[in-house]
Amino acid sequence: MKITVKNLSKKFKRENVLENVNATFESGKIYGLVGRNGSGKSVFLKILCGFYKPTDGEVLFDDVNYAEKNEFPPNLRALIENPSFLPDLTGFENLELLAKIQNKIDEKQILKTMNDLNLLVEKDKQYFKYSLGMKQKLGIAQVLMENPDIIILDEPFNGVEEKSVGVIKKILLELKKENKIIILSSHIKEDINELADVVYFFDNGEVKRKNEKE
Amino acid sequence: MKKSKSEKIYLAKIFNSKIILLTIFVVVLSLIAFFSSNEDNSFWINLNSLFVYPWFNIIYFSILIINAYIINNIYENNYEYVIRCKNKLNLNKKIVLNILKFNMYFILVSFIFIMFFILLQSHFNISIERYYYYNVYINIYALFMLFKFIIFSLLIPILVISIKKIFSEKITTLFILLMLIDILFSKSKEYVIASILKMPITIGGFLNFNQYSSFFFEIVNTFFFILILIALVVVLFILSTKYNKGDEK
Incomplete structure (x- = not known):
């Protein structure tokens, strides 16, 4: 490509x-x-x-x-500016909604992506209760979940705490190896x-x- | 995972976020309907009068256009959603369908309240008489007017959104202003419309009170006007997908 x-x-x-x-x-x-x-x-x-x-x-x-x-x-998947997630839905529900548009992946893949980004614990929390860093990570999750x-x-690192920045960087380097x-x-x-x-x-x-x- | 469920949730969420706005507008329109109605007239006469009352039309169409703008912006600014649509045609179809759905909800809810308030002001007088100008019952004529009004209510916001996508924000604002001024100031025809050449050519002129040579002729005229409006909406919709200048505002 x-x-x-x-x-x-x-x-x-x-x-x-x-x-x-x-x-x-x-x-x-x-x-x-x-x-x-x-x-x-x-x-x-x-x-x-x-x-x-x-x-x-x-x-x-x-x-x-x-x-x-x-x-x-x-x-092609992108995180541009602030993600427009629905505030009343949980992090998982927001990703599920987006995944349903093209129906390429199932729940397992969404949960795996959330797990990779350390979001699994917060998956049932409503989006408006997310911190800035968590919102950003959810934005990155919607980019990665369909394996584009x-x-x-x-x-991508705006508002994300140092530990998570390290996790995201590691994921990106892994994806680079997958020829993305x-x-x-x-x-x-x-x-x-x-x-x-x-x-x-x-x-x-x-x-x-x-x-x-x- | 079913696709339709996803769409339903989106619709429900957008609807919930607009519920306060919707309530305010329904109350305002109901009050206009109440105070513009004459307590000596029957429900059907008052309902007919409301459809040709310019201030009601101006507020009503403004609300529908604002609603269309809000829905269009929700979708266009949701990049995560947009990128998953195959192409701009798909995206625009979804936007138009949702504008139609939301405006339909709005029309139904508002008319339930509007009719109730007119009924209240008319002291629940629902007597059915002959319409003044045609050999037809007034309730039949009122239903025809309601149908015409709903078709206009659905088409005009789509027309405006398509213009917004093709042209600049300034041109769209100018179009809306001209349309509202036309609704406010266009006068009823002083003659009986007996020829297709004499039919009103603007939206405001058409929403006005006009007398036709027969009820059948008014139906034919309305049918042609709506047909022209639909054709215009379809052409502008196609052009809006090809020449979307929305990002250049």
């Missing part, structure tokens, strides 16, 4: 959020997007997911342009440097590829 971003630009009214961005994402690698808040990282991720259409340029998933077909890329090929996480494409965004360089094979820096709408681990 390969994602190719070609000459991508995005304008909101008169403001250029992204200008002529080129990037490639390949299986078995973790990619880090770094930049200050408002540098265009989230917009870029939303374009990859198909939520926004590029003003110019294209995003190809193995040569398929899903945006052109008004489709969302299959086998492409994983997009926007600021993992794209993370963060304004904290240290998190990205630790995990990412390739880092893209976002600044004033421009994107630069900075380093590659051996």
Whole structure:
């Protein structure tokens, strides 16, 4: 699997959020997007997911342009901004609801993912009673539970306690070995440097590829 | 795991979160219905008058449009949900179906209360007379008006949401304002409508009190107007899936 971003630009009214961005994402690698808040990282991720259409340029998933077909890329799951879970439902019920949309997995898989993220003890707690870190972990759980090929996480460690950050990092490194494409965004360089094979820096709408681990 | 159960829970949750809003609007509409009714008239006459009362129509359609906006935003901003829809057509279908379902709930609940309040103001006078202008019983005419009103209530919010998706927020607001102004200020035709060429061409004009050459002719006119409205809604819905500019607001 390969994602190719070609000459991508995005304008909101008169403001250029992204200008002529080129990037490639390949299986078995973790990619880090770094930049200050408002540098265009989230917009870029939303374009990859198909939520926004590029003003110019294209995003190809193995040569398929899903945006052109008004489709969302299959086998891609994402955590963008704050997850929109239903507050009165329990953590498990929220994941169950999302799982039922495509019916790809059963309860066992949901429980396993919750267990991996240390959420099993809190599975029957209502979402509004979750702490910020737990909410974030539930957001990550909905991304991982259906075993997607492409994983997009926007600021995944926000509000997550140190112990859980370690757990999430370990899971991501495991998934990398399973040949997934993992794209993370963060304004904290240290998190990205630790995990990412390739880092893209976002600044004033421009994107630069900075380093590659051996 | 059954898919339908998931949808039902979503619907129930959205419905629960809007229950206070719904209650306030039902109370406001019921009060308008109560105070705009004449206690000397029968229930059927008062009901007919309500359908052509501009302030009632303005508040009523505004509520339905707000409701549609809320539902559309709940779905469009729920990225976890959106990414699991195969394509934008599927997503838009779900949004439209849920707007129809919720507005239908709203219409049913509000009309139960509205009718009760009209009945109260009419001192439970449900006498059935002939309608002034046609050779038809007034309850038959009121049911026809109710049917026409419900069809409009379901189509207009979908029309507005499709415009919002295709064009900018400004154009949509302008469209809504023009429509509401049209409802408020358009006057009833002073002549008897006997030709299809003379039928009202705007939503406000159509919701107004107009006299046709016969009841059958009014039904035919209404049928054509609704058909045109449905065609417009379908075309805009298709375009909204292809040219969604919702993210460029």
